[in-house]
Amino acid sequence: MKALLELIVGDPQADRAVPPTGQTARLTVFVAVVMAFLAVIALSVSLTTGRLAAIWADELAQSATLRLPANAETADALLEAAVDVLQTTPGVASARVLSPDEQQALLEPWFGPDLPVDALPIPQLVEIVTEDGYEAEGLRARLSAQVPGAVLDDHTAWRAPLLQAASRVRLIGWSTILLIGATVAAMITLAAQASLAANAQVIRVLRLVGARDVYIARAFVRRHTIRAGVGAAAGAILGVIAVILMPEGDGQTSILLGVGFEGAEWLWPVLIPPLSAIVAFFATRAAALRTLRSMT
Amino acid sequence: MIELDKVSYGYNGANLFSQLSLTLAPGSFRFLTGPSGAGKTTLLRLCYADLRATAGKVRLFGQDAAALDRDAVALARRRIGVVHQDCQFLDHLTMAENIALPLTVSDRVAEAGANLQELLNWVGLAPQAGQLPPELSGGERQRAALARAVIISPEIIIADEPTGNVDWEMSQRLLHLLIELNKMGKTILIATHDLAMIRSMKSEVSARVLRLKDGQLQQAGADL
Numbered sequence: 083m084k085a086l087l088e089l090i091v092g093d094p095q096a097d098r099a100v101p102p103t104g105q106t107a108r109l110t111v112f113v114a115v116v117m118a119f120l121a122v123i124a125l126s127v128s129l130t131t132g133r134l135a136a137i138w139a140d141e142l143a144q145s146a147t148l149r150l151p152a153n154a155e156t157a158d159a160l161l162e163a164a165v166d167v168l169q170t171t172p173g174v175a176s177a178r179v180l181s182p183d184e185q186q187a188l189l190e191p192w193f194g195p196d197l198p199v200d201a202l203p204i205p206q207l208v209e210i211v212t213e214d215g216y217e218a219e220g221l222r223a224r225l226s227a228q229v230p231g232a233v234l235d236d237h238t239a240w241r242a243p244l245l246q247a248a249s250r251v252r253l254i255g256w257s258t259i260l261l262i263g264a265t266v267a268a269m270i271t272l273a274a275q276a277s278l279a280a281n282a283q284v285i286r287v288l289r290l291v292g293a294r295d296v297y298i299a300r301a302f303v304r305r306h307t308i309r310a311g312v313g314a315a316a317g318a319i320l321g322v323i324a325v326i327l328m329p330e331g332d333g334q335t336s337i338l339l340g341v342g343f344e345g346a347e348w349l350w351p352v353l354i355p356p357l358s359a360i361v362a363f364f365a366t367r368a369a370a371l372r373t374l375r376s377m378t
Numbered sequence: 379m380i381e382l383d384k385v386s387y388g389y390n391g392a393n394l395f396s397q398l399s400l401t402l403a404p405g406s407f408r409f410l411t412g413p414s415g416a417g418k419t420t421l422l423r424l425c426y427a428d429l430r431a432t433a434g435k436v437r438l439f440g441q442d443a444a445a446l447d448r449d450a451v452a453l454a455r456r457r458i459g460v461v462h463q464d465c466q467f468l469d470h471l472t473m474a475e476n477i478a479l480p481l482t483v484s485d486r487v488a489e490a491g492a493n494l495q496e497l498l499n500w501v502g503l504a505p506q507a508g509q510l511p512p513e514l515s516g517g518e519r520q521r522a523a524l525a526r527a528v529i530i531s532p533e534i535i536i537a538d539e540p541t542g543n544v545d546w547e548m549s550q551r552l553l554h555l556l557i558e559l560n561k562m563g564k565t566i567l568i569a570t571h572d573l574a575m576i577r578s579m580k581s582e583v584s585a586r587v588l589r590l591k592d593g594q595l596q597q598a599g600a601d602l
Contacts, residue, residue, distance in 0.1 A: 099482065101470040287466045290428065291526070292456035293483035294449050375448075 099288060100301040103280055106273045107309060113269045114313025114358055115320070121262045122321025122351045126328075128255020129350070130341045135248025142237040142244070146210040146218065148177070151231035152203035161206060164229045168208070171224065173216025180207045266358055267365040270306055274369040277302055278377075285377060299370035303363060310362030315355040322351050379404055379534055379565055380425050380458075385434035387420055394420055395593035397434070402534065402567055407560045407583055409576050410569040411598060412590035418569040419463065421590060422538050425567065426458045427451045456484055459527030461537035465519045467511035473522050474498065474507040480530040490529075497525045501555065516543030524555060534565040541575055549575055557583045 148168070150160050161179065168177035180188075185207060186199045218236040225232045278285065288298050328341045343350065379402050386396035394417040402408065402425070412418050423429040424436055427443045436443040438454045446454065459480075467476045475482075477497060478490040498504040501521040506514055514522065520540055527535055537556065541549030553575065560566045560583060570576065576587060589598040 098471065098475070099468065099479070101468075284468055287468055288479075288483055289448075289452065290426075290455065290460065290462070290466055291480040291483055292452050292530070294452040296449075297483050297485075 099293075100277075100281055100284055100298075100305070102305075103277050106277050106280070107305075110270060110273045110306060110309040111313040111316075113273075114266065114310045114362075115317035117262050117266045117269075118314035118317025118354050118358060119321040119324070120317075121259055121354050122318055122325060124255050124258040124262065125350050125354075126321075126325045126341050126343060128252050128259075129343060129347050131248055131251040131255065133344065134340075135245060135252075139241055139245050139248075142241045144212055146212060146216075146237060147235045148208040148210060148225070149233040149235065150206040150208070150229065152205045153231075157206060160229050160232065161208075164208060164225065164232055167221070167224050167228050168210060171216075171221050173212055173214065174221075175211045175213045177211075178209045180209060263357070263361055266310065267361050270310060270362045270365040271369040274302055274306055274366040275373055277306075278370060278373045282377065285374070295371060295374040298374060299367060302370045303366045306366040307359050307363045311355050311359035314358030318351045318354045321354075379439060380567075381435075381437040382421075382424065382431075383435040383437070385424060385431040385436060387417070387424060387429065387431050393432075393593060395590070395595075398593070398595050400425075400588070400595060402565050404533070404565055405560070405563055407557075407566045407585035408568070409585055409587045410567060410590060411571060411573065411576070411587060414571065416590045417593070418571075418590055419538055421595075422460075422536050422567070422569055425536055426455055426460055456480065456530055457533050459530065459532035459535045461520070461523045461527045461535070461540045463538040463542060465511070465523045467519070467522070469511050472508050472510060473503060473514065476511060477522055477526045477529055479526060484530065486530070493529055497529055501525045517545070517548040520544055520548070520552060521555075524552060528559060528564075532564070534567070535559060537566070537568045539570055540568060541570065541572060550578065553579055554582075 148164060150157065150164060153160075165177055165179070168174050182199050185204060186197060188207075189197055189199070189204070218234065218238075222234050225234055285298055325342045330340060380400075381402070382398060382400040384397045384399055386393055386398070388394045388396075398421070400421075410418050410421065420429065424431055424443075427436070427438060427446065430436075430444055438446070439457065441450070441454070443451075443454075467473075468479070471479070474494060478487070478494050481487055481490045481493070495504070498507050501524060503518060503522055503525065506518055506522075511519060511522075520543060524537070524540065527537070535556065540552050540556070544552065549572070556566055556568065557579065566585075576585075579585065587598040589596045
């Protein structure tokens, strides 16, 4: 960290001792811009997926559905018994019987709008809102005793694959960011090595007048670190603009709507330039010292 | 200060010289002469650890040069000012920046200000301070190389053909600068093939002349 601070404060003389190399400089900045842009996009997708999965999982975890057998003769009695059980079950905040219109709306995507719900033996659904202390297995046992044929769906079957899918998407997102970081490190290393090779005579002169390897490395490290930081800042700004220009949505229904950052998440794109500079600092330092060791 | 003890060095398997010994005592003044290709520059490079002897020992300030790591070599070179035959400047830096380079790389850049101006005046290059090396004449470059060699107040000054690219008047002036430094206590080793120039200094300095020929170092006649 001390070395990084010294680097930021800088020694312009050390920097001037090595002549600028235009082509390498432009390539380093270009790579930093592109990588930072991609990192912002990957971050926004990853964070949005995580947020969306959390909302969905939370909603599913706080609700359950009770399905009563479609038997016209016993329907009312079963419904009454079921509501009684639910109202006396700890952890059940409320139980609401779905109306025929709501049930029809649920079936409409599959059977169309003209389905005669009244004429068909469709199970009655009860929406249950749960809170802390809700215990699904205990409720199932009571329902099987008092409401024969009732099926309690606590949404576990829906939630698990959803959480798994969201977790995978987030993993892919973070892996992408790590790969971007590794690519930046590799590109900076190559640029630093090319720069050192192009300045072999300068390095020889510096050594002849008593320069230590760490001094020579400092000039290259400072230069590449600043380029990576400045390039990443430009790339992060472009990435944020791209994210802001994405179509807006409620952030709950689809990942395609509402991709972006919320609240403290905005710190991530701000962190990308300094993180890029840190990656460049260590990559260049390692490459420079290794290359200088091999130069006799 | 610098001691070569039965040192051998060669290129492509053939020895340029072998079993060669040389001691540079504090405050001494030595000329190294010999025909072209005799190995004068090679011998000087061994003295400032730019080359490693294939046999024998080189001691810099009492330490075995072969055992020094790169950092230790760098620190030793700060005690040795070298005037290279081809000057070895950085062409993208001004003459003032080139002359101050030994201080800059030693993180002693703050000392450059006063020393630099004094040195530029001493070698008569104050008007050329802001110029780039390719813009200077051979003589000006040689004087600048001497200024760079002494700016860090080294204990030893090694000069490789410092008068090679200059006219007689300028060579006299450069030699007088080196004699002045020797009178200030600096140890001087100058490689040159210019015997007339050495003879001209006879009355001004007590120097020994060493002749490198056929891989052997010999004392060349009496003191100047």
